Amino acid sequence: MAIATINPATGKVERSFDAHDEREVDRRIAEVHSAFRALSDTSFAERAGWMKSAADALETDVDQAARLLTLEMGKTITQARAEVLKSAKTMRFYAEHAEEFLSGRALPDPAEVDASAAYTRYEPMGVVLAVMPWNYPIWQVVRFAAPALMAGNAGLLKHASNVPQAALYLDTLFEKGGFPAGSFRSLLIPASGVERVARDPRVVAMTLTGSEPAGRSLAAIAGSEVKHVVLELGGSDPFIVTPSADLDRAVATAVAARTTNNGQACINAKRFIVYADVYDAFLERFTAAMAGLVMGDPMSEETEIGPLATESGRSEIEELVEDARSKGATITTGGTTPQGPGWFYPPTVITDVTPAMRLYAEEAFGPVAAVYRVADRDEALAVANSTTFGLSSAVWTQDPEDEQFFIERLQAGAVFVNGMSISYPQLPFGGVKDSGVGRELSAEGIREFCNLKSVWRG
């Protein structure tokens, strides 16, 4: 894929970039590697000060950064601003909590291990490579970089090829706050250039947020190099509506859960699993609310749905919908690509989806909701878990017994009860099954890229 900013609302190439050649890639790896040594001599307090200053810089840039996100990948300007502010908040969160999260622990009774003292300590690993997607161009990177840098690691970013200006903005952000030059660097390289960087001996660990094939490919490299890897991959999250649900809130939340980020979030709810008792009422209201969303120019404050980020992404959505339609699914709203420039696709609701349709098993990365009718909680659970993914999940119920039933049995990295899946810096984030390996955010996220060293004194 060419490294370029192409406005998804118009299809126009705004700016193209030459990829870094091998010499420049080597120079950048060397720079980050030497910055890691400088970072190793710094304290939590110093790094916290730099991280807070970088958060201030990001907040000051909020309008400019938000416009850049909307230009490069088409999210609405209101959601772009929210992304930037959430990123700054998370930088402050790690500035304030990194030391506590990495404080290690002492054995209360060291004699048990024949020692006078025994304890653990977390140490930074070194240079970590982050391969990141375009859907949250700043947030995805910050949720890796803020904990990694606060732990004392240095970061190399290979961002998605369609968000090069976001990559270049992030290239200087942490330095602006005061981090040693080279603590964080972007590489403008295509996906085919990742393997060489991942195998470089100066790179000790890696993380990838993106699609399952990309994750499998990087994990294979990490395996053959015996390097630590964290994977945050796709999702096809269930959103279960039981008869005791507050239907008004469930419908309004279902619309937001499916269409946030123009339907291109890993934790968008993608499959709506509704008990027969409330199915008709839910479907009617959900269809009307999805149909009523304002689609248009993502730079406009009134727009609720912008274009999909790439032309190929829209083609994939069109193919998924056509496949379902041709095999007998019912489309209650949307389902037709609008005429005109840009990669728009309308909010779409589909029922009568069967396992023979691609939509049943594949992730729909666009504003397309599949609604399933189920008889009871056993069937709801079976449909919810009948996927290779396991990122997050949501269940709507007022019944404590139902709540516990789903919390215990949903195969997912998170369960949200009477709400939609959202990532918070305070809560671990990650998936099971094909949705990934490892966790980001919270204490668990910062510990992923640390050496947990045991110390024993005789």
Ligand code: NAP
């Ligand atoms: P993608 O094609 O996998 O791209 C993600 C990143 O990986 C890009 O930087 C891409 O570079 C790179 N890449 C692609 N193929 C690669 C390979 N074989 N080896 C190494 N790097 C490779 O993903 P996408 O389609 O842009 O993003 C959407 C996917 O990301 C969805 O499945 C979504 O659910 C998932 N996602 C998951 C999370 C999570 O936290 N679990 C969060 C956000 C998104 P190029 O751009 O140069 O191809």
